[in-house]
Amino acid sequence: MEHKDKQKQTFYVVGKRLDGLDEKAKVAGSVIYADDFTMERMLYAKVFRSTRASAKIKSIDTTAARSLPGVVTVITAEDVPNNRSVTGAVGQTAELGLVQTVQQLVLAEDRVRFYGEPIALVAAEDPDIAKAALKLIKIEYEDIPGVFDPEEAMKDDTPKVHGDNNIIAHWELRRGDIDKAFREADVIVENDYQTQFQEHAHLEPESGVAWIDDDGVLNLRVATQVIEQYREIAHILGIAESKVRIRGTLIGGGFGGKEDLTVEPYIALLSWKTGRPVKLTYEREEMMYGRHKRHPYKMRYKHGATKDGQLVAMEATLISDSGAYVYLSSWVLLYSTVHSTGPYYIPNVKVDSYSVLTNNIYTSAFRSFGAIQVAVACESQMDILARELKMDPAELRAKNYLKTGDKTGTGQRIDSEVLLTETQEAAVKALGDRSKPSAPYMKVGRGFASCWQSYGRMCYLHDTSSAWVGMELDGSAVVRCGIPDLGGGQRESLRQIAAELIGAPLERVHVISTDSQVTPLAGTVTATRALFMSGNAVKLAAEAIRHDLLQKASEMLGENPENLDMCDGEVFASRNRENKIPLAQVVKAIKSEGNPLEVLRTFRAPAAEPVTREILEGQIFPDFTFGSQAAEVEVNTLTGKVNVSKMVGAYDVGKAINPKRVEGQIEGGMAQGLGYALLEEFIEDKGIPQNVNLTTYILPTSKDVPDIQSIILESGSGKGPFGAKGIGEPAIVATAPAILNAIYDAVGVRIKKIPATPESVFYHLKERGERT
Amino acid sequence: MINIRLNVNNEDYQVEVAPYHTLRDVLRDKLGFIDVKNGCNEGECGSCTVLVDGKPVTSCLMLAAQAQGKRITTARGLATDGKLHPLQEKFIDCGAVQCGYCTPGMLMVAKALLDKNPNPTEEEVRAAISGNICRCTGYQQIVEAIMAAAAEMNK
Secondary structure (H helix, E strand, O other): OOOOOOOOOOOOOOOOOOOOHHHHHHHHOOOOOHHHOOOOOOEEEEEEEOOOOOEEEEEEEOHHHHHOOOEEEEEOHHHOOOOOOOOOOOOOOOOOOOOOOOOOOOOOOOEEOOOOOEEEEEEEOOHHHHHHHHHHOEEEEEEOOOOOOHHHHOOOOOOOOOOOOOEEEEEEEEEOOHHHHHHHOOEEEEEEEEOOOOOOOOOOOOEEEEEEOOOOOEEEEEOOOOHHHHHHHHHHHOOOHHHEEEEEOOOOOOOOOOOOOOOHHHHHHHHHHHOOOEEEEOOHHHHHHHOOEOOOEEEEEEEEEOOOOOEEEEEEEEEEEEEOOOOOHHHHHHHHHHHOOOOEOOOEEEEEEEEEEOOOOOEOOOOOOOHHHHHHHHHHHHHHHHHHOOOOHHHHHHHHEOOOOOEOOOOOEOOOOOOHHHHHHHHHHHOOOOOOOOOOOEEEEEEEEEEEEEEOOOHHHOOEEEEEEEEOOOOOEEEEEOOOOOOOOHHHHHHHHHHHHHOOOHHHEEEEEOEOOOOOOOOOOOOOOHHHHHHHHHHHHHHHHHHHHHHHHHHHHOOOHHHEEEEOOEEEEOOEEEEEEEHHHHHHHHHHOOOOOEEEEEEEOOOOOOOOOOEOOOOOOOEEEEEEEEEEEEEEOOOOOEEEEEEEEEEEOOOOOOHHHHHHHHHHHHHHHHHHHHHOOOOEEOOEEOOOOOOOOOOOOOOOOOOEEEEEEOOOOOOOHHHOOOOOOHHHHOHHHHHHHHHHHHHOOOOOEOOOOHHHHHHHHHHHHHHO | OEEEEEEEOOEEEEEEEOOOOEHHHHHHHHOOOOOOOOOOOOOOOOOOEEEEOOEEEEHHHOEHHHHOOOEEEOHHHOOEOOEOOHHHHHHHHOOOOOOOOOHHHHHHHHHHHHHHOOOOOHHHHHHHOOOOOOOOOOOHHHHHHHHHHHHHHOO
C-alpha cells in the first residue's frame, strides 16, 4: 500500500549541509577499500594481455609460467566454463531492443582484436611471482589487417572486426520536413566537430578479492558500480546465480569505469579453480590500456534559423568509435542521439547516428554516457549561429530553450519545470567583472553553454530499486539498500532521507549497502539514477514506517497525525513542541502489538516497451536535468595555452538533499569537463596505446582548475525524493563548450576538435594570423 | 631480506624488507597502514603521500630501507587521543571528502604546508597540493578546507 503523504513542509535533516558518517572514516584513513583487504592463504592474480591490436593467436604456451615456483594456476579461454556468456545488459533484465550484439569474450580465444585484450590469467603466492609468470607465457601472433578509424570502418572493403559489418548501432531522429525547413531558413550554419578518447582516471584502481565461503558460495568483495553482475559471474562459471554473492566496497571513484565487468570474472575463475581467495588489482598502466574509454565522436551538424533567431531545422550525423567490442556502445549512441538537439525546441529534426567497430580500445560508459560529445557540437553551433545572426548568444538560446510542455526531438513531453534561462543568467552574472589580461600577449574571453542530461535509466529497461527500513526498539534504525557508493555520498543521501522521515537522529541511522545477498537490490550506480531510484525506494519504505509511527503517536499524544512531526528522536505536536514523546516509546508500543516496523519497498521508474524501430520516439527517459555553465579564460597568444580563470555552474537540481554534496558534484564534474576540453586525450596509433601513465595522460591539478562557483536552483519539480533531480552526470556536460566559446571570445578562433591543447590553439592562431 | 626499524606515527616497528621494497608497500602490506593508498606506483597521483621527517614524500618512490631512522607520519597519525585534527574536521565540514581516496595524501601535504606556513594564501595552498590528483571534488572544497583549518589553527 502506498502512503501518500501531504507534501512535507518542514525539513529537519533533508536540505541541510550535514556531515556524512562515511566522511569521518575517510579522513581517519580507516575505510577498507577493495585493494586494502586481505585474507589468509590469498593468491595474487595478474592478467596476460595482447600486445597486438589485430592478430590471430597462432599458439600459446603456458608451461614455463605454470612451472614457476609459487605459481598456483594459469587459465586460458579453454579453462573458462562459459567463455561466451557475458551479456550486454548491465545490471538489468529487460531488453533495450534492436541492439546488435557481438559476442563478448571473457578471455580471447583464437584472435585478439585490441591491444590489451585479456588472454590468460595467472594466480601466484605473491604479486611479484605472478608478474614474473606473465613474462614466461610464450605467444605467437600472426598479424591480421586492422581498422582504426570509424569512418573508414564503415566502408565495405575494410577489415571486419567481428562478423561481416562494423556498424553495430544506428539510431535516428525524425521530425517535420527537414528539406523544406532548410530551404526556408534565413541562416544556415554547418560544421564538423570531433572529440577524443577520455580515460576515467579514477584514483582507485580496479580491484577485488574472491573467495568461497563455508556455504560454498563464491564471494566477491569488489569495487563495482553494479552488484547485479553476480549473475554474469554465475553464468561464466556455469553455477546457480544464488551461489554468487557480490559485496561492493566504498568505491574510490568510478565515473563509469567500474560499470562493466572489470576484475570480477578473473578473480571468480581463479578462486573457483584454486579453492583459495584471490586478489587482483590493476596497475595504473593496465587501467589505461586494458579498460574501456569514452567514445570518440565525429559529428557533422547543420542548423537553420530565421533571421530573428528562431531555430527551424537541425540535421546531424554522429559517428562513434565502439572499439573492438560493443559493450554499451549502442546505449551510449542512443543517449547521444536523444540529446543531440541540445535543450532546445526544434520543429524539424533529422539525426542519423552510427557506432562502429574498430581495432582500437573498446569504449563504453563514462559520466554523461554520450550526451557530453553532442553538447560540444551543439553549444558551439549555438554560439556560431548567434554571431552569424549578430545576436547575443544568451538571447539566441533563451529564445529557443525547451519549456515545460514542449516535446523533445523524440516527442517526449517535458513535464518538469525548465529553469534554463535562470541558470544561464545566474552563471553568466556570477562571472562578475571581466578580468584584465595579465600581459599584453594574453587575451581574456568569456563563454557559456547550456545543457541537459537525463537522469534515471532508459525507460526500456523497466528500472526498479528496492530498500528496506527497520526501526530498533530504542528508536534507532537500519536501512538496507543495495546501491553502491561511488564516492558521491550515495548512501549518505539515503541516511538523510530516512532520518528525516522516521524522526531519528542522523547518527542513529545505520545504512548497510551494496551486498547482493543481504541488501535489497537497488540497481546500478550509473545514469544519474542513484538518488532518483534508491532515494525514492528508501522514501517509500520510510514513509510507510512514518505512517505507523504517527498513527500510534497520535493515540499517545491525543493529536491528529497530520498535526504531528518528528525529529531528533522525538515525536511532537507541530504547534506545541512541549506535547511530545520519545520516538523509542512509540516504537516499543507498536512492536509490542506485533507490528515489527520493518518495511521493504520497491520503486519503479516509468517504463516503455523495447525499441522496435531505429527512429527513437516517445518517452525515452524519466526526466532531464537542465543547467548552464560559464567560463572566463585567458589565452596566451604566444604559446596557445589556455588558462581557465573562472568557472561557474548553475543547475536546477529539483531539491538538494545535501547542498554540500550537490556543490561537490557540480565542481567535480566541471573539473573533469575542463580536462576533457583542454588536457586529456588517450592516444592510440594504429591501435597501439601511446600514453599509458599519468605523466603522459594529463589530468587537471589544483593549478589547472580555478575557483569554481556552484549555484543550486531548486524547482522542486524532479521525480526524485522531495522533487529532486540528479546531478552526477549533468555536472560535466556544459564545461567543454563553455570553454571553447570563451576561447573564441578571447582570440576569435573556433576550436572544433578537443582537447584544445596549446598546440591546437597555437596552430589555429597561426593559421588565422596568416590569413589576415 | 634485511631487518629494519621504522618509526610510524610515533611508534617503532621491526620489519623484514627486501632492498627493492618501497616504503609504500611495506607500510601497506607489512605494517597494515592501509591509509597509505595505492594509486599509480610512479609518484604521479600523490595518493601514497606520507610525511618523512615532516616533509611530504610519495612513498611509492622511496625505498623502505631509506626510511630507517626517520619519523614517518601517515593520515592515521593526525588524530590525537581520538580527537580529529582541525584539517580532518574542516575536510568533513567543507565537503572536501567525496570518494576519500585522495584524502589521506591531501591531508599529509596540507599538514606539511601548515606546519611550514601557518597562514598560506589560496595560491600557496593550490601550489602545495598540485602534486595530488583528485578526480572527484575539483579541488574547490579541498582548498576551502585547508584555508579554514589554517584559520582555525591560528586562533
